[in-house]
Amino acid sequence: MKSTIRVAAAAILLTTTAAMADTAGPAPKPDAHGPNISGFFSPFPFQGGEAIYKGVCQGCHMADAKGAVGAGMYPALAKNENLETAAYPVGIVLKGQKAMPFFALQLNDQQIADVVNYVRTHFGNKYKDKVKPEDVKALR
Numbered sequence: 124m125k126s127t128i129r130v131a132a133a134a135i136l137l138t139t140t141a142a143m144a145d146t147a148g149p150a151p152k153p154d155a156h157g158p159n160i161s162g163f164f165s166p167f168p169f170q171g172g173e174a175i176y177k178g179v180c181q182g183c184h185m186a187d188a189k190g191a192v193g194a195g196m197y198p199a200l201a202k203n204e205n206l207e208t209a210a211y212p213v214g215i216v217l218k219g220q221k222a223m224p225f226f227a228l229q230l231n232d233q234q235i236a237d238v239v240n241y242v243r244t245h246f247g248n249k250y251k252d253k254v255k256p257e258d259v260k261a262l263r
């Protein structure tokens with residue numbers, strides 16, 4: 124019995140150490156990928172609309188962008204007419220909305236423009252007018 128506890132304790136210790144190792148290392152440079160005023164949020168390294176979608180958005184909106192209903196309600200971005208006005212998704216990504224987190228601190232203007240352009244031209248969406256980084260900046 125005692126040895127079981129010892130093994131369990133060792134396992135917990137190992138897991139904790141591994142988790143700590145993941146977060147250790149040099150702190151990200153504040154301006155490496157865009158505004159990062161608090162130093163608490165680390166900027167996302169993903170570049171390009173597809174990589175940003177996969178790295179940041181698809182965990183909630185799913186790989187096919189059809190959303191999900193389960194522990195929460197994640198709306199579909201596929202064939203979504205709300206994306207027609209580019210400022211709408213830009214604003215949501217910047218500022219968040221209800222259960223959707225805001226990404227103004229983790230993504231720079233270029234990254235937000237890229238991911239919004241990606242979503243607006245994939246998953247059955249065909250909105251060709253491109254969002255520019257300056258458009259994102261203006262909405263911050």
Ligand code: HEC
Nearest residue numbers: 179180183196197198205212215216220221222223224238
């Ligand atoms: C932690 C989960 C989560 C992540 C990550 C996430 N979203 Fe969302 N998103 C949501 C939820 C929940 C909503 C619905 C918010 C509401 O109830 O108004 C939403 C709503 C949206 C909407 C509005 C849809 C509509 O029809 O009104 C857009 C656009 C959107 N997300 C884009 C993105 C993009 C682009 C990313 C990646 C940069 C992203 N989301 C990452 C959870 C998430």
